[in-house]
Amino acid sequence: MNWDGIINSTLRGFFGIDAVYFALAAIGLNLQFGYTGLLNFGQAAFLACGAYGVGMATFYFGVSMWWGIAFGLGFSVLLGLLMGVPTLRLRADYLAMVTISIAEVVRLFVRSQTFRNVFGGADGISDFSAAYRRLSPFHPSRGYGLGPFQYDDATRRILLSLLWLGLAVLVGVAAARSRRVRERGPQVQRIVGVGATIVTVLVMLWVLDRLRYSGYTMWTLTIGWILVAVLAVFLWLLMRSPFGRVLKAIREDEDAVRSLGKSVYSYKMQALIMGGVMAMLGGVVRALDRGSVQPDNYGRDVTFYIMTALVLGGLATVTGSIVGPMLFWAVLVFTDSFLNEVVGSDGVWEVGGITLIENVTQIGQIRFALVGLALMLLMILRPQGLFGNRKEMALDGR
Amino acid sequence: MAGDEAGPTELTAAAPVAAVVEPPRRASADAARAALAAVPREPGAPKPDPILVADGVSRRYGGVVAVDVEHLEVQRGSITALIGPNGAGKTTLFNLLSGFERPDRGTWSFDGHALERVPAHKAAAYGMVRTFQLTKSLTKLTVIENMKLGATAQRGEHWWNGLLPFLWRTQEREIEAQADALLAQFRLEHMRSEYAGTLSGGQRKLLEMARALMTNPRLVMLDEPMAGVNPALKQVLNDHIKDLRERGMTVLFVEHDMDMVHDVSDWVVVMAEGRIIAEGTPDDIVGNEAVIDAYLGAHQGKSLFEDDEEGAP
Numbered sequence: 001m002n003w004d005g006i007i008n009s010t011l012r013g014f015f016g017i018d019a020v021y022f023a024l025a026a027i028g029l030n031l032q033f034g035y036t037g038l039l040n041f042g043q044a045a046f047l048a049c050g051a052y053g054v055g056m057a058t059f060y061f062g063v064s065m066w067w068g069i070a071f072g073l074g075f076s077v078l079l080g081l082l083m084g085v086p087t088l089r090l091r092a093d094y095l096a097m098v099t100i101s102i103a104e105v106v107r108l109f110v111r112s113q114t115f116r117n118v119f120g121g122a123d124g125i126s127d128f129s130a131a132y133r134r135l136s137p138f139h140p141s142r143g144y145g146l147g148p149f150q151y152d153d154a155t156r157r158i159l160l161s162l163l164w165l166g167l168a169v170l171v172g173v174a175a176a177r178s179r180r181v182r183e184r185g186p187q188v189q190r191i192v193g194v195g196a197t198i199v200t201v202l203v204m205l206w207v208l209d210r211l212r213y214s215g216y217t218m219w220t221l222t223i224g225w226i227l228v229a230v231l232a233v234f235l236w237l238l239m240r241s242p243f244g245r246v247l248k249a250i251r252e253d254e255d256a257v258r259s260l261g262k263s264v265y266s267y268k269m270q271a272l273i274m275g276g277v278m279a280m281l282g283g284v285v286r287a288l289d290r291g292s293v294q295p296d297n298y299g300r301d302v303t304f305y306i307m308t309a310l311v312l313g314g315l316a317t318v319t320g321s322i323v324g325p326m327l328f329w330a331v332l333v334f335t336d337s338f339l340n341e342v343v344g345s346d347g348v349w350e351v352g353g354i355t356l357i358e359n360v361t362q363i364g365q366i367r368f369a370l371v372g373l374a375l376m377l378l379m380i381l382r383p384q385g386l387f388g389n390r391k392e393m394a395l396d397g398r
Numbered sequence: 399m400a401g402d403e404a405g406p407t408e409l410t411a412a413a414p415v416a417a418v419v420e421p422p423r424r425a426s427a428d429a430a431r432a433a434l435a436a437v438p439r440e441p442g443a444p445k446p447d448p449i450l451v452a453d454g455v456s457r458r459y460g461g462v463v464a465v466d467v468e469h470l471e472v473q474r475g476s477i478t479a480l481i482g483p484n485g486a487g488k489t490t491l492f493n494l495l496s497g498f499e500r501p502d503r504g505t506w507s508f509d510g511h512a513l514e515r516v517p518a519h520k521a522a523a524y525g526m527v528r529t530f531q532l533t534k535s536l537t538k539l540t541v542i543e544n545m546k547l548g549a550t551a552q553r554g555e556h557w558w559n560g561l562l563p564f565l566w567r568t569q570e571r572e573i574e575a576q577a578d579a580l581l582a583q584f585r586l587e588h589m590r591s592e593y594a595g596t597l598s599g600g601q602r603k604l605l606e607m608a609r610a611l612m613t614n615p616r617l618v619m620l621d622e623p624m625a626g627v628n629p630a631l632k633q634v635l636n637d638h639i640k641d642l643r644e645r646g647m648t649v650l651f652v653e654h655d656m657d658m659v660h661d662v663s664d665w666v667v668v669m670a671e672g673r674i675i676a677e678g679t680p681d682d683i684v685g686n687e688a689v690i691d692a693y694l695g696a697h698q699g700k701s702l703f704e705d706d707e708e709g710a711p
Contacts (some may be wrong), residue, residue, distance in 0.1 A: 234561065241560030242552045242570065249536045249547050255498065256534035256606075260548050261522035261613055262555070270557060395537045395595035 006337045008210050013333030014326050015211065017289050020224035021047070021282035022325035026310040027231045027318075028278030033307075034315035035239060036271040037251030039096040042083060042103030043306050046276040048298035049075035050283025052110060055125035055293040060118050065131045069284055076280040079106070080273035088268045103303060111295035119295070126292035133291075138215035147208035164204050172197030174319075179389070220289040227285065228322060231278055236318045247271055248316075279306075308375060314385025316392070323387065331374060335367035426643045430476040430664040431679070437665075439678035442469035449474040449617055449648050450526075455494055455504030456672075457487075464490045465501070466672045472617075477639060477649040479659045479680075482669035483693050488652045489531055491669070492621050496528045497521040509616060523550060527610040528619040531652075535602040537595030541586060544594050544605060545577035546570070548612025577612060584608045584638065600631040607638060618642055620651035624658055636662055660684070668692065 013019065025043050032038040053072025057065050083102050087095040110119040119125070138144055145151075148160035175181065176193030213221065238244050246267055249257045254264045287293045305328065313324020340363060343349045349357040357366060378385075384393035437443050448471035456466040465487040472478050480488050493499040495506060497518035506513050511524050522528075536544050552573065553559050554566030581587045584604045589597060594605060603623060610618060623639070624632050632655070639662050642649050653659050659666060660680045668676040668683060670692035676683060683689055 237561045237563070238557060241557075241563070242546070242554035242566060243557045243560035245539070245543055245547055246555055248539060248543075252536035252538055253534045255530065256536060257547070258498070258518045259496070259522055259528050259530070259534075260609070261519050261527075261550050263517070263519045265517075274557070391593065392538045395593055 001341045006334065006341060009337045010330050010334040011207055011210055012213075014330040015221065016329060016333075017217065017220055017224060017286065019326045019329045020221065020228060021286040022306055022309050022328065023228045023322045024224075024231060024282030024285065025279040025306045026313070026321040026325050027228070027235055028275035028282075029306055029310050030275075030315065030318075030321040031235060031238075031247075031278065032271055032275035034310065034317075034321070035244065035251060036247040036268060037092065038088075038268060038272055038275075039092050040083075040099045040272065040275065041096050041300075041303055041307075042079075042099030042106075043276075043279050044298040044300065044302040045079060045099075045103035045106040046076050046279035047283035047286070047302065048106060048110065048293075048295070049079055049276070050280035050285075051287035051293040051298065052119065052125075052283075053280070054284055054287050055120070055128055056118070058128040059120060059125040065128060065288075072280045072284055073277060076276045077273055080269070080276045084269045084272045088265055088272070100300065100303070103298075104300065107295050107298055120293075122295060124292060124294035124297075129288045129291035132288045133216060133219070136215060136219035138218045140215040142215055143212045144215060144218040145209065145213075146211045147205075149209060150212075164208065165201070168197050168200035168204060171200045216289070220285060224285045224289075227281055231281070232318050232322060235321075239318070243267075311385055312375065312378060314388030317385075317387045317389070320385055320387035324385070327386070328371075331371055332367065335370045336363065339363045339367060426475060426646075427640070427664065430473065430643065434473055434476060434665050434679070437473075437677075439676075439682050441674040441677055443471070443677050445471040445473040447474045448472060450495070450506070450508050450650070452495065452506035453504060455491070455501050455506055457490055457494055457499065457501045463672045465494060467491060467504070467669075467674055470667065470674060472648060472650055473665060474648050475643060475646065476664040477643050477651070477662055478665045478667060479663035480650060480652045480667050480669065481654070481656075481659055481683075482675075486669040486692075487672040488669055489621055490672075492528065492619060492652060496526065496619060498528075522613060522615075525614070525616040526619065527613045527615040527617070529606045529610055529621055529623065531621040531625065533599070533602040533606050535594040535597060535605055537593060539594055540591050541581070541589045541594055541597070541605060542574070542577060542591060544609050545581060545612055546573050548609040549573040549576070550613050573612075580608045580611055585634075600627045603627055603631075603635065604638075607635075611642075615647060617648045617650065620649065622652050622654065624653060624655045632658060 025047055028046065029040060029043050032040045050069075050072035053070075053075055054065055054068030057063050057068035057071055061067065061071070079102070083095070083099050087098045109115070111122045111124075112119075113121055115121075133140070146160070148157045148164070151157055151160070172193045172195075175196035176189045181189055181192045239248075246257060246262055250264055250267055254268075257267075258264050283298075306325070309325040309328035310321055311324070312320075312328055313322070314320030339349070339357070340360075343357050343360065343363065347357070347360040348355065357363065382388075384390050433446055437445055450470075450472040452467055452470040454468060455470075457464045480491070482488050490499065494501045494504075495513070497513065497516055497520070500515075504514070508521065508524055508526050513521055513524075536547070539547070552566065553569055554563075559565045578587065578590070581590060584607070586601060586604055586608065589601065594602065597605060603626075607618075607620070607623065620639070623635055627635060636658060639649055639651070643664075651663075663680055666676075666678060666680050666683045667674055668686070668689050670688075675688045675692055676686045678686065
């Protein structure tokens with residue numbers, strides 16, 4: 001079995017573009033659902049807003065692709081209002097129903113034959129990211145690595161080393177300052193901080209040189225991860241402010257918040273739209289990278305995978321909404337490449353006389369079954385998600 | 399006159415003192431009772447200085463009239479109790495007045511602000527704050543966060559300001575100081591950084607009341623503040639409620655505990671079947687036939703309003 005190949009593709013899934021746009025959508029969903037308690041089941045439609053925004057800019061409006069981001073912004077605000085105005089005064093379940101159906105309506109609307117000249121029908125829109133690709137500082141036909149030792153010139157080596165070292169220190173600091181470690185005193189804090197930094201460096205040494213990307217992918221990844229970092233800081237700052245306090249209070253009991261003189265409706269609307277705009281940026285990144293947008297890539301399944309990835313990472317934590325999607329994709333890619341290795345060229349996997357996989361097409365289904373199993377185990381063993389707060393979780397329903 | 403004979407029966411051995419020792423500074427009680435002395439003892443009686451006035455407020459659920467209040471005034475600076483048997487419409491009236499439910503018809507105003515079709519959060523911003531029958535502590539927020547949430551007009555509650563901590567940090571510190579002072583007063587300071595979900599039922603009542611005070615209200619509406627509270631804590635809550643009047647606030651509260659009503663309130667409004675059937679001082683109410691009928695059902699099967707003035711058959 002080719003373990004090296006499996007590990008490499010898993011790592012690529014961990015850091016890949018799918019993880020990026022999932023993370024952007026999950027950060028938005030975290031703001032909506034994790035912090036404010038809005039059960040939004042239409043996140044895929046917000047992604048589509050961004051994707052169609054950039055697609056339609058060239059295809060329908062005939063303007064520069066950059067207008068697409070403005071269109072996406074407009075679409076997602078409009079969509080947020082469309083979902084929110086009729087439902088945000090009602091109980092949470094109505095929002096869930098309306099968001100899931102509006103998202104489907106949006107998908108069916110853009111793929112309809114009638115509006116083919118606007119949205120491109122079921123085929124969608126393609127070949128619109130030339131301008132985006134021209135901006136790339138990376139050479140399209142060359143491969144790029146992330147590890148400092150893949151390069152010969154000293155500047156790159158030093159810069160990349162500093163970048164990753166800085167990130168490792170950041171991880172160490174974050175680990176040392178996390179609530180559970182802080183509670184155990186400064187001695188433990190110091191050990192955990194230094195330990196986490198060293199472990200991260202070792203992991204990086206092992207991981208980074210395995211990662212190689214083409215110029216275009218490298219360009220999207222750079223843009224994408226910067227965007228993820230910016231939104232993460234945005235969410236982190238917001239949730240430490242009195243605004244965040246109101247949102248969390250609304251999640252707990254909106255009548256209490258109303259009785260204290262806050263306009264719950266307005267706060268919920270702001271959270272819904274803000275989270276939608278974040279997902280919209282994810283859609284922009286995905287569409288620009290592929291240079292194409294198809295309506296069926298923005299169906300219900302995407303919404304639920306994003307929800308799954310977020311719950312996996314842990315609701316109402318900033319780290320969870322980023323690492324959740326990364327792990328989700330790593331697990332998906334891992335099971336996929338692992339099963340492909342197992343079945344080999346004949347496409348059959350037999351264990352003890354029982355045929356588990358008859359042909360290659362079943363791999364896709366089996367891998368989701370395995371992912372579902374893993375998630376069930378996670379929810380049983382760690383219901384608060386990987387980064388969630390167990391203490392908070394324990395207060396549910398009290 | 400002053401409610402001094404609440405009696406030690408309701409108290410546990412842990413707190414036997416409060417029954418006899420009337421706290422010295424209750425000047426507001428005398429003022430409130432003097433102002434209400436000349437008010438006629440009848441439903442809908444006009445008050446010399448009302449802070450809350452309601453007219454013709456009614457709400458039906460299908461065929462059931464939940465609330466049908468012709469006229470109600472609440473005297474400023476007084477403690478007014480709203481009592482009545484179960485299903486009398488007390489909580490519904492609370493919900494209507496505070497904007498949590500819409501009435502079918504009726505007008506009402508608070509301190510000069512007309513409140514018809516005014517959303518609940520705006521009514522709260524005018525200075526009328528309410529609590530709930532089922533305590534609403536925000537369980538996954540800490541006690542201090544619960545308190546700070548109560549403060550109004552916070553700059554950092556706009557998201558664009560929230561992103562820049564230097565814009566709201568000063569105000570946050572002031573709010574925190576106010577919150578800490580209230581927590582100390584309500585003896586919750588030791589729970590300051592615990593999740594509100596870890597508090598006991600009685601502590602949650604205290605927290606909810608303290609949080610309501612963070613809005614600097616002029617009218618405090620308490621929906622069954624004593625429900626599910628042990629006797630020792632009841633005395634503490636009693637004192638807190640009297641203290642609100644001392645600090646110039648008006649209190650309107652729903653309660654079933656008659657000892658507490660008698661001890662705390664300056665004026666009592668009695669509801670039955672959605673209507674106000676009697677008003678008066680606690681002493682008047684105790685002997686009122688209509689009230690006894692409403693509670694004990696001496697006139698079962700008959701309308702309560704036909705023979706208001708007669709005695710039981």
